[in-house]
Amino acid sequence: MSDLPRYGVPDGDAEKRAYAAIVAEAFAGEFETFNAWVHDFGADVRVLRDAGVLGGLVIYRMGQFFGGVSVPAWGIAGVGVRPELRAKGFAHELMLANLRECHDHGPPISTLYPAAPKLYRNLGWEFSGSRTAIGANLHELALRDHGLTLRPGTPKDDDILGALYSRSHQYENGCLDRSDRIWGRVRRVPVDTPLFCYIAERDGVPEGYTLYTQKRATPNSFRYDMLVRDFVATTPAAAGALIAHFARNRSVANRVQLYVAPDAPVLIELLRTQEVAVEQRMHWMLRIVRVKDALEGRGYNRHVRADAAISVIDEALPDNSGAWTLSLSDGHMTVRRGGQGPGLDIRGLAAMYSGSMGPPQLRAAGLLAGDDAHDSALAAMFAGTTPWMPDYF
Numbered sequence: 001m002s003d004l005p006r007y008g009v010p011d012g013d014a015e016k017r018a019y020a021a022i023v024a025e026a027f028a029g030e031f032e033t034f035n036a037w038v039h040d041f042g043a044d045v046r047v048l049r050d051a052g053v054l055g056g057l058v059i060y061r062m063g064q065f066f067g068g069v070s071v072p073a074w075g076i077a078g079v080g081v082r083p084e085l086r087a088k089g090f091a092h093e094l095m096l097a098n099l100r101e102c103h104d105h106g107p108p109i110s111t112l113y114p115a116a117p118k119l120y121r122n123l124g125w126e127f128s129g130s131r132t133a134i135g136a137n138l139h140e141l142a143l144r145d146h147g148l149t150l151r152p153g154t155p156k157d158d159d160i161l162g163a164l165y166s167r168s169h170q171y172e173n174g175c176l177d178r179s180d181r182i183w184g185r186v187r188r189v190p191v192d193t194p195l196f197c198y199i200a201e202r203d204g205v206p207e208g209y210t211l212y213t214q215k216r217a218t219p220n221s222f223r224y225d226m227l228v229r230d231f232v233a234t235t236p237a238a239a240g241a242l243i244a245h246f247a248r249n250r251s252v253a254n255r256v257q258l259y260v261a262p263d264a265p266v267l268i269e270l271l272r273t274q275e276v277a278v279e280q281r282m283h284w285m286l287r288i289v290r291v292k293d294a295l296e297g298r299g300y301n302r303h304v305r306a307d308a309a310i311s312v313i314d315e316a317l318p319d320n321s322g323a324w325t326l327s328l329s330d331g332h333m334t335v336r337r338g339g340q341g342p343g344l345d346i347r348g349l350a351a352m353y354s355g356s357m358g359p360p361q362l363r364a365a366g367l368l369a370g371d372d373a374h375d376s377a378l379a380a381m382f383a384g385t386t387p388w389m390p391d392y393f
């Protein structure tokens with residue numbers, strides 16, 4: 001038994017290495033790779049310990065856009081428990097401790113990609129948005145250049161990429177307000193292929209960019225596919241110019257795969273002219289950690305004026321539980337204790353907050369129950385675009 005608390009930052013190199021060994025085995029990777037990854041997270045690693053390290057996780061400090069405003073968030077990743085100690089409740093204990101830490105000292109929301117959804121759902125996370133990759137055959141894409149020029153981007157263009165990304169994705173519910181660490185993931189060059197960057201400009205003014213890698217169909221294949229990490233187009237011309245850029249690789253490449261919103265503007269044109277396949281779809285989960293801060297911290301339509309009450313049920317964080325009154329005007333939500341509203345599971349609040357589900361869907365899912373007099377006000381408050389993100393973490 002250690003004198004240290006059961007949950008906390010690793011106590012030195014030995015505990016970091018113990019956690020690195022757990023994630024390396026869990027995610028089928030090289031120990032040294034994961035050891036460097038864990039060390040890079042510095043103080044943003046947490047472990048659960050007894051005599052030794054039982055499991056751990058890492059925290060991405062970032063923001064997530066809701067209603068056009070960046071809400072500070074923790075992104076939780078690398079959740080792992082020693083294989084011989086699984087199914088004994090240690091991951092539950094680890095996540096509950098992390099949730100309490102976030103509630104007391106962290107941001108008002110927490111986001112993650114689940115490999116075991118039940119683990120997180122038990123603690124109040126709920127599916128609240130997706131990450132969708134679509135694929136298209138290059139020889140079917142239009143070649144028109146739309147009057148824009150494309151130039152290769154370099155690390156000197158990072159600010160341009162950041163500004164274009166924010167301009168385009170800020171008003172997309174769920175997209176990350178990327179931290180340097182998340183940008184580091186997006187810009188990381190794989191060992192076996194370069195990372196390509198092209199910026200679409202009109203008269204020297206950037207309107208979009210793309211970042212992508214290449215992947216051979218088989219190791220010995222001559223032809224390859226284009227795997228796009230970022231496709232950012234702030235105008236239809238930029239979207240067309242980037243699509244045409246992919247098409248110009250059709251003599252040597254077969255397909256392009258890109259992450260876009262489920263209702264992305266670029267799909268209007270693509271779906272009109274050819275078949276677009278959904279090639280990958282993952283769903284992320286959101287946790288409303290502090291009800292008042294989370295609700296007051298996101299953005300809203302400033303033309304919506306509405307009042308509603310909810311009665312939150314949150315077993316893991318009882319501080320959130322109980323009656324709340326929500327008042328929205330001029331794009332600002334004010335939240336205070338009290339009122340008489342329907343029962344809303346904290347998981348349902350996450351799905352409503354992101355815009356993933358409205359009151360009718362929440363009722364069908366069993367996450368909202370009781371008086372429906374407030375439903376239309378709640379629907380109006382949280383109406384928005386379908387939540388998504390291009391990032392995985």
Ligand SMILES: CC(C)(COP(=O)(O)OP(=O)(O)OC[C@H]1O[C@@H](n2cnc3c(N)ncnc32)[C@H](O)[C@@H]1OP(=O)(O)O)[C@@H](O)C(=O)NCCC(=O)NCCS
Nearest residue numbers: 026079080081086087088089090091092114115116118119
């Ligand atoms: C997933 C993992 C972290 C769970 O750890 P654990 O200590 O075995 O989990 P717990 O015993 O605390 O289980 C907590 C809850 O999650 C559920 N759960 C755990 N692993 C699950 C799995 N693989 N599939 C479905 N549900 C799972 C349990 O049933 C339990 O719910 P219950 O109490 O309602 O039955 C562990 O299996 C692991 O390290 N796996 C490899 C890495 C991984 O997949 N990480 C998750 C990344 S998001």
